[in-house]
Amino acid sequence: xxxxxxxxxxxxxxxxxxxxxxxxxxxxxxxxxxxxxxxxxxxxxxxxxxxxxxxxxxxxxxxxxxxxxxxxxxxxxxxxxxxxxxxxxxxxxxxxxxxxxxxxxxxxxxxxxxxxxxxxxxxxxxxxxxxxxxxxxxxxxxxxxxxxxxxxxxxxxxxxxxxxxxxxxxxxxxxxxxxxxxxxxxxxxxxxxxxxxxxxxxxxxxxxxxxxxxxxxxxxxxxxxxxxxxxxxxxxxxxxxxxxxxxxxxxxxxxxxxxxxxxxxxxxxxxxxxxxxxxxxxxxxxxxxxx
Numbered sequence: 001x002x003x004x005x006x007x008x009x010x011x012x013x014x015x016x017x018x019x020x021x022x023x024x025x026x027x028x029x030x031x032x033x034x035x036x037x038x039x040x041x042x043x044x045x046x047x048x049x050x051x052x053x054x055x056x057x058x059x060x061x062x063x064x065x066x067x068x069x070x071x072x073x074x075x076x077x078x079x080x081x082x083x084x085x086x087x088x089x090x091x092x093x094x095x096x097x098x099x100x101x102x103x104x105x106x107x108x109x110x111x112x113x114x115x116x117x118x119x120x121x122x123x124x125x126x127x128x129x130x131x132x133x134x135x136x137x138x139x140x141x142x143x144x145x146x147x148x149x150x151x152x153x154x155x156x157x158x159x160x161x162x163x164x165x166x167x168x169x170x171x172x173x174x175x176x177x178x179x180x181x182x183x184x185x186x187x188x189x190x191x192x193x194x195x196x197x198x199x200x201x202x203x204x205x206x207x208x209x210x211x212x213x214x215x216x217x218x219x220x221x222x223x224x225x226x227x228x229x230x231x232x233x234x235x236x237x238x239x240x241x242x243x244x245x246x247x248x249x250x251x252x253x254x255x256x257x258x259x260x261x262x263x264x265x266x267x268x269x270x271x272x273x274x275x276x277x278x279x280x281x282x283x284x285x286x287x288x289x290x291x
Contacts, residue, residue, distance in 0.1 A: 001041040001225075004205065005051045005251035011036050012197065012243050015235050022234070025154060026290035032234035036195070040209070042223035043185075045254025046276060047209050049202050051246050053284040058082045059206040060271055067125060067211055068269050070109025072167075074098035080271070084203070087291045088169060090162045102150040103167025104174070108143060115149045115165075125215075128179055129266060132219045136181035145174040146193075172196075173204045179215065185224030186216040195230035198239040199289055204228070210257070210274075217259050218266050242285040255279035 019031035040047040048054050061082040065071050074089050075097035076082075089098035110121040124143035131141045151170050152161045158168040176191035190208045195201050208226045216223045235243060258275040 001039065001044060003251050003254070004038065004040055004047040005049055007038045007040075008049060008197075008201070009051070009247045011038070011233065012235070012247050015197065015233065016240070016244075019235070021237075024290075026236075028290040029237050030234035031237060031240070032232055034232060035229070036233040037227065037229045038205070040205070040226050040228070042209060042212065042225060046257040047205050047226070048255065048276070048279060048281075049205075050252040050254070050279075050281045051249040052202075053281045054202045054206070055284075056206055056276060056279070057271075058084055059203040060210060060274060062203065063207040063210045064269060064271060066104045066207075067108060068214070068267060070105040070123075070125075072100045072103055072105050074100070087289060088158055090159045090168060092159070092162070095162070099162060100169075101152075101162040101167040102147070102165060103152075103169060104145050104171060107145050107147045107150065107171075108174070111147065112149075125266065128177075129215060129218060132179060132181060132186070132215070132221075139180075141179040143174075143177050145171040146176070172200065173207070177211075179212075180224075181221060182224060184222055186212055186219065186221045187224035187226065188212040188215075189227045190229065192228070192230040193232065195233045196290070197233060197235050198243055198287055201230070201233075213257055213259065214263075214266060214269055217263060236287075236290050238290075239287045242287045246282075246285055249282045252280040252282075253278070 015031055015033050019033050022030050022032055048056055061080045062084050065076050091098050109123050111124055113120045128141050128143055131138050150166050152166050161168055172194045173192040175193050178189040180187050208228055212226055213223055256277045260273055260275055263269055
């Protein structure tokens, strides 16, 4: 299957050649196309970009915080020097460590049956794991980070959205996830609403792959593929120079992800359980995030 860097390069070139300029809430224009896809065979290596250095430790911590802890409280991120969400974190008397509101973790791991009742919830990830174990042929092994009851109001500030019980943003990735077992291998299909190709997508690919590895491990399956589809796939215009440099670089072989101990409960995964072997990359490329 085609290397992640090659598929990524093709998307970058397509956007540069065929994308349309769009204005957006950040004030920084994007060049975008509608609808892109990458298909990655996890048996061939862990899908981390090698044409620039990706700080995967932060991506791993974010995935554990979001999917395993099901949290939106930012203490874990701060304790582990993970700055991904710094520009959006909100603080108040109820959230001294900072929060991103009802976004991602609380929806994925504690989906409210009634919006106003935080005690009556559905653990979507555990439900998927239970289905994989009991009925691996099911076509209903799905979960979503999108809950229309908590979508951010674009007319409100981040802080006011949190006060209203919403998320600071609408979920960009993991709007729809489906797992499928084929020949003893677990694959994952991911649908993303909005994908910042330079800063967001590299972490999103990692998070998707790590999630499939963890779920496959606790279900005693091998890993298969991830299919990562993004709707609005865009490049912020202030990222163009960095991406033009990146796509001139030749990729390195992919590293291998090792899970270092036997884990039977998805909630028991910790950062120390993972080792990324033989990750070689070109130097990092920097660009400012659009807020």
